Amino acid sequence: xxxxxxxxxxxxxxxxxxxxxxxxxCQNCGRVSIKPLGRCPQCGEWxxxxxxxxxxxxxxxxxxxxHSTISKALxxxxxxxxxxxxxxxxxxxxxxxxxxxxxxxxxxxxxxDPGIGKSTLLLQAAMxxxxxxxxxxxxxxxxxxxxxxxxxxxxxxxxxEKPVSFPPHLYLLMxxxxxxxxxxxxxxxxxxxxxxxxxxxxxxxxxxSAGSVTQVRECASxxxxxxxxxxxxxxxxxxxxxxxxxxxxxxxxxxxxTVLQLEGDRFQSYRILRSMKNRxxxxxxxxxxxxxxxxxxxxxxxxEVFLAERMANTPGSAVAVAxxxxxxxxxxxxxxxxxxxxxxxxxxxxxxxFNRLLLVVAVLTRRNRLKLFDQDVFVxxxxxxxxxxxxxxxxxxxxxxxxxxxxxxxxxxxLIGEVGLSGELRWVSQMTAxxxxxxxxxxxxxxxxxxxxxxxxxxxNIEIVExxxxxxxxxxxxxx
Numbered sequence: 001x002x003x004x005x006x007x008x009x010x011x012x013x014x015x016x017x018x019x020x021x022x023x024x025x026c027q028n029c030g031r032v033s034i035k036p037l038g039r040c041p042q043c044g045e046w047x048x049x050x051x052x053x054x055x056x057x058x059x060x061x062x063x064x065x066x067h068s069t070i071s072k073a074l075x076x077x078x079x080x081x082x083x084x085x086x087x088x089x090x091x092x093x094x095x096x097x098x099x100x101x102x103x104x105x106x107x108x109x110x111x112x113d114p115g116i117g118k119s120t121l122l123l124q125a126a127m128x129x130x131x132x133x134x135x136x137x138x139x140x141x142x143x144x145x146x147x148x149x150x151x152x153x154x155x156x157x158x159x160x161e162k163p164v165s166f167p168p169h170l171y172l173l174m175x176x177x178x179x180x181x182x183x184x185x186x187x188x189x190x191x192x193x194x195x196x197x198x199x200x201x202x203x204x205x206x207x208x209s210a211g212s213v214t215q216v217r218e219c220a221s222x223x224x225x226x227x228x229x230x231x232x233x234x235x236x237x238x239x240x241x242x243x244x245x246x247x248x249x250x251x252x253x254x255x256x257x258t259v260l261q262l263e264g265d266r267f268q269s270y271r272i273l274r275s276m277k278n279r280x281x282x283x284x285x286x287x288x289x290x291x292x293x294x295x296x297x298x299x300x301x302x303x304e305v306f307l308a309e310r311m312a313n314t315p316g317s318a319v320a321v322a323x324x325x326x327x328x329x330x331x332x333x334x335x336x337x338x339x340x341x342x343x344x345x346x347x348x349x350x351x352x353x354f355n356r357l358l359l360v361v362a363v364l365t366r367r368n369r370l371k372l373f374d375q376d377v378f379v380x381x382x383x384x385x386x387x388x389x390x391x392x393x394x395x396x397x398x399x400x401x402x403x404x405x406x407x408x409x410x411x412x413x414x415l416i417g418e419v420g421l422s423g424e425l426r427w428v429s430q431m432t433a434x435x436x437x438x439x440x441x442x443x444x445x446x447x448x449x450x451x452x453x454x455x456x457x458x459x460x461n462i463e464i465v466e467x468x469x470x471x472x473x474x475x476x477x478x479x480x
Contacts, residue, residue, distance in 0.1 A: 024049040025213045052214055053207040087191065087233070090128025093289060093298045094121070096327075097260060097273050099281015102129075102192065105231045106280060107224050109198075109253065111238040112262030117271055118237050121262065121289070121296045122194050123147065124154055125235075129192050130167035136190035140176040140200030140210075147172055157294040176210060178203050178219050182226060190232055195223065197237040198252075220255045253277065264291075265384035270305070271296065272385065275325065285325030303330035303441050306383045312411035316403035318477070319414045319443070320395030321434040322387045328430070328437035330414065332382040333392065335399030337375040345374060351381025352396060353388050360397045360419055367423030368471050370404055390418035391428040394447065397470055398477045407478040410445060414438045415477060417449045423470045425449035435459045447473050 024033045027050055029043040037049050086101030095101050098108070112118045119142075126135045139147060155164040171188050175181050178201050185193060195201065201219040202210040209215070220236065227234040236256065253259050257279045264271040273287040288299040299305055307330055310317065316335045321328050333352075340346065349357045357379055364370045379396055381387060394417035402409050409415075416434055418426040427449045428434075435446055439462045450466040458464055467473035 022051060022053055025052050025208075026050075027213055030213045030217070050208070050212060052212065087129070087133070089125055090131070091125055091298065092300075093287030094125055094273065097275050097281075097285050097287040098258065099275075099278055099285070102233045103257070103280045104191070104233055105227050106257045107220075107227045107234040107236065107255070108258040108260060109236045109238050109256040110260045110262065111240050113240055113266070115266060116262050116264060117289075117291055117296055118262055119196055120150065120154070120291075121271075121273070122196065122235055122237060123151060124295050126192065126194050127151060127154070127167045127170060130170035132169070133191040134169045134171070134188055135167075135192045135194070136171050136173060136185055136188050137194045137196070138173045138175060138181055139196045140174075141196060142174075144172050144174055153293070154295040176200050176202055178222060182222075185226070185230075185232070192233050192235070193223075193227075194235045195237065197239060198223075199239050216252060217255075220252050224255055263386065268384035270299070270383055270385075282325050286327060286329075303328075303437065306331050306385065307441070310382070313408045315406050315408050316399055318395040318399040318402065318409050319438075320387070320392040321414055321416050321438055322389060322392055323430055323434065328434045329385075330437060330441055330443075331385055331387065331392075333395045333399050334380045334382060335396065335401075335403045336378040336380075337372065337400060337404045338378075340374055340376045345372070346376040346378075348376075348378045350379070351384070351386045352379050352392070356388075356390075356393070357396065359421070360393055361400065363419055363421065363423055363470060364397055364400060367469075368401070368474065370401060372400075372404065375404065389428075390426075391416055391434075393417065393419035394425065394470070394473055398474055401474045402478060405478060409477050410479070412442065412444045413477060414443050414446045415473070416446065417467075417473065419470050425467055425470060425473060427452065432456060432458060435462055435464070438462060447476055 024036050026040040026043060026045065026048045028045045028048045029040060031040050031042040033049060036051070039046050040048050086103055088101055089095045089098070110118055110122065123137065126137050129135050151166065152164055155166070156162040173181065173184055198216060198220060199211040202215050203218055206214050206218060223234050223236065226232065258275065259277040261274045261276050262271055263274055269291050271289045271291055273289065275281070275283055275285040277283060288302040289296040290299055307319065310332050318333050319330055320333055321330055347357055347361065361372055361377055365372045377400060379399065395415040397419055398409060398415050416428060416431065418428055420426055431448065436459055438446055439459050443462065445463045445465065447465045447467055450468045465476055467476060
């Protein structure tokens with residue numbers, strides 16, 4: 001029995017050592033399984049389960065179990081209610097989407113299609129911010145020479161021969177090891193940390209490759225802890241999937257404070273920065289930029305830009321007022337009908353929800369008696385803009401009817417309202433702000449749903465026509 005004591009001691013030592021656990025993680029939704037699966041049972045994706053080796057130790061479990069003794073529960077009146085001062089960013093459209101500026105200690109995720117301008121916009125913001133405070137720009141994809149060339153082009157406003165002076169507090173770091181990044185951050189002490197991109201970051205504690213679900217989730221969690229502990233604002237650039245969603249697990253969007261999406265047609269020059277989530281400001285706020293050789297140029301009056309090339313007195317064109325956050329935007333909606341050569345007519349939408357288009361076409365066919373059963377219907381929102389609110393239903397229906405009947409809408413008329421399945425028009429929110437924006441842009445007439453409550457004060461310098469049904473609104477718009 002004595003001869004077996006060293007063996008038992010070895011077994012006990014093995015139990016206290018770090019264990020390696022093998023698991024399979026879905027790279028699309030983050031589902032964890034203990035065995036390999038051909039199809040993820042949660043999201044339904046095929047061949048998305050990737051093997052990962054994770055370290056687990058008893059010491060870590062003890063630390064997590066005793067961690068609760070460090071924190072302390074506080075009453076609500078014991079918590080400081082002082083307002084956090086926001087930092088000026090230097091780009092007004094960007095600050096607008098953030099809710100008025102950068103909140104110290106916040107973590108922001110910026111997503112968008114490849115080549116849409118994420119790195120350009122973040123580098124511009126970093127250079128503006130670096131004129132007053134320290135900024136650490138971490139790149140895991142580009143070299144320092146590439147970033148310097150882009151910064152020189154942005155500062156020179158597209159003129160490569162113009163001498164420029166770089167911001168004094170901007171530091172570049174080409175690194176993918178997150179622990180090394182934290183070491184450099186202790187030396188630089190930045191107020192703003194930009195990570196381009198989160199999918200290229202990795203930690204040595206995990207054996208999976210950079211960009212995997214485990215690496216993306218854990219790196220984002222560590223960066224969040226760093227932001228909250230140091231008061232440094234962190235901006236993360238995230239890749240998107242082929243479906244247009246931010247790559248990585250959905251928990252990544254829950255970890256961060258703000259999620260921004262940079263949208264736009266690659267063949268159009270305009271870009272829209274949309275707030276999908278914001279704990280420090282309004283959601284669905286938008287900022288409009290124009291991509292030029294000098295970088296992302298702010299568009300202070302988007303309504304004027306979207307209507308600049310509009311042809312007046314042309315059938316199939318109508319103007320709607322959409323709300324994006326707190327900002328009303330005037331957009332041109334174009335409709336086109338054409339006799340089909342096939343048995344099933346086509347329905348094509350660009351910038352409009354396809355199901356919403358089918359609903360409007362069905363109401364026009366059934367309630368307005370328009371013969372669309374043999375017509376291909378195309379709807380387009382000018383400028384690469386996308387709208388998903390029901391307030392544009394009336395403009396969509398009017399544009400389709402205008403094209404079918406070959407009658408133009410009055411050039412100074414805006415249409416606002418939601419269309420119901422019974423053919424009625426329904427009231428929409430923030431009608432006063434919409435009408436004031438139309439009045440500011442020079443429009444003299446508006447067709448809106450009939451008011452149920454007369455308490456809301458509407459502008460008096462614009463002629464308002466209230467319609468109860470879609471049929472009445474279309475007749476008034478086309479002067480029938």
